[in-house]
Amino acid sequence: MKRILLITLLANLLLTSCNSDKPYSVTANSVGPLTKETTTSELKTLFEKDSVVDQNSGLSEELNVNAIEIYEKGGKQLLSLMPIKEGTPKTIRTVQIFDARYTTQEGINLNSTFKDITEAYDISRIETLISSVVVFVDDINAYFTIDRKELAGELRFNMDAKVSEAEIPDNAKIKYFMIGW
DSSP states (O other): OHHHHHHHHHHHHHHHHHHHHOTTEEOSSEETTEETTOBGGGHHHHTTTSEEEEEEOSSOGGGOOEEEEEEOTTSOEEEEEEEOSSSSSOBEEEEEEOOTTOEETTOOOTTOBHHHHHHHSOOOEEEEOSSEEEEEEGGGTEEEEEEGGGSOHHHHHOTTOOOOGGGSOTTOBOSEEEEEO
């Protein structure tokens, strides 16, 4: 009996220590403790040491979609979550990362540059928007927004110009880091 108790205790300790080693890990299928299968009802348990705030996202009430924000107890925002609007239970569709501790296995986080992204991943596509450029990395279900202010000369002001990978400066900073499932 003591042997079974000891083995169970060691197994639990091992599993707990493995999970706590990477609370800010970002992969194609997870952001910290969140996965594609995480339901909104599980958030308070997963972030029991943090504050989970259900916000009206400003979208039409017919859509019945709320953003859910995760804050550290000190008030720093960690994540913003957008649940899937259909189905029950509701799962997470998009995660916006606000804290640079959330890092991919290749070391990419909010403090990374465009060069860091291109050295770590293959760029799937680039979409040019009015005030930004969105860089998609399908390998990790991520997209990174870079402000147009980071672009050179003509590209900064020409809203019709399509921006290519070669035209984004290596030192361009990430404005937004998002994971979409």
